[in-house]
Amino acid sequence: MMAPVWLPKTLLLVVLLSAESYTIPEDAWCYSEPRCAPNTWLSLGHCNGKRQSPIDIISGKATYNSSLGAVNLTGYGDREKLLEIKNTGKTVDIELASGLLLSGPGFPAPYTAKAFHFHWGNGVSRPGSEHYINGKRYAMELHIVHTKNNLSISHALKDPEGIAVLGFFVEGSKNVTAKTAEAWEEFIKNLEKVSVKGKEEELESTVSLLDLLGSTDLASYYRYLGSLTTPGCNEVVIWTIFTDPILVPPKVVEAFPSELYSTESSNGPQLENNNRPLQKNGDRKVEASFKLHSAASLVSQSATFPLFLFILTLMSFLPA
Ligand SMILES: *[C@@H]1O[C@H](CO)[C@@H](O)[C@H](O)[C@H]1NC(C)=O
Ligand SMILES: *[C@@H]1O[C@H](CO)[C@@H](O)[C@H](O)[C@H]1NC(C)=O
């Protein structure tokens, strides 16, 4: 009974995948013009799917999985790996040399870092991360994009676990370690060289990815299966979202929207608010690599609830 039904469906899926993905024209989508804003993406690629990203991660609904230990990053401390920086009009993308390997619990194979890019809002005043944690949005989000077994991107898009993205929140803060501040200040000097869309420059690398990650705890993260956050929104991504934001000087957060333009001329609009709105989580499982203290918070809730009632009762006696 099952086989004759199942087989044609599989064939159909294979045909669809090879025909469409990765061929969405660059001007078919954008972040803010009504003609091409995110609410028009539903007809593009897989953007209307059920495994879409980003999502608001609710810690109370996540499941602690004790086998999710620290991710293992090999070569990320190498300062020679940042090859080229490009303003795509949608983000700033940094191409990486080969040899940066990601492995660890939950990854079905080793993954190779290919590039990284950012999503941001408009400086410190308007946060622009794509993922949220418990309704909180951060200033920026860094995405390091990896492919399984060093596949090319176009091949990785055909595997439901073909891409692994490491997502780090970036937040402006006065409490920044000198070493991390120095790395980011060095890094953002490159932005002015690619201020307009289409500009690309070789990097004289003086920083490594590890320098940029600072003291982020690589053992504290959420894990879920999702999609690319730009069209075709291919549902091929193992997401790892780290809980510790990278703290950077506020001027770093200001530099992205103020130094980058989304068009080929610097008369055009600034490159800002380049993030996709939240998508439905559906019944997807979000795992946490750390204990969520849900039992503890239940206990404290049960202890404070009577107190809360008592205060409410007292207040109801107060004149309005
Ligand atoms: C990390 O991965 C490298 C290979 O990329 C491997 O040699 C090393 O043993 C791994 N370390 C751990 C702690 O798993
Ligand atoms: C915990 O994570 C490991 C690695 O991803 C996975 O094999 C296992 O099924 C997970 N356990 C549960 C209970 O989901």
Ligand SMILES: *[C@@H]1O[C@H](CO)[C@@H](O)[C@H](O)[C@H]1NC(C)=O
């Ligand atoms: C990974 O793929 C890239 C691009 O195809 C290639 O240049 C590089 O040598 C590959 N790395 C390894 C370790 O095979």
Ligand SMILES: *[C@@H]1O[C@H](CO)[C@@H](O)[C@H](O)[C@H]1NC(C)=O
């Ligand atoms: C500043 O950061 C350090 C280490 O990241 C932390 O231990 C300390 O509590 C922070 N201080 C404030 C005022 O937030």
Ligand SMILES: [Zn+2]
């Ligand atoms: Zn991204």
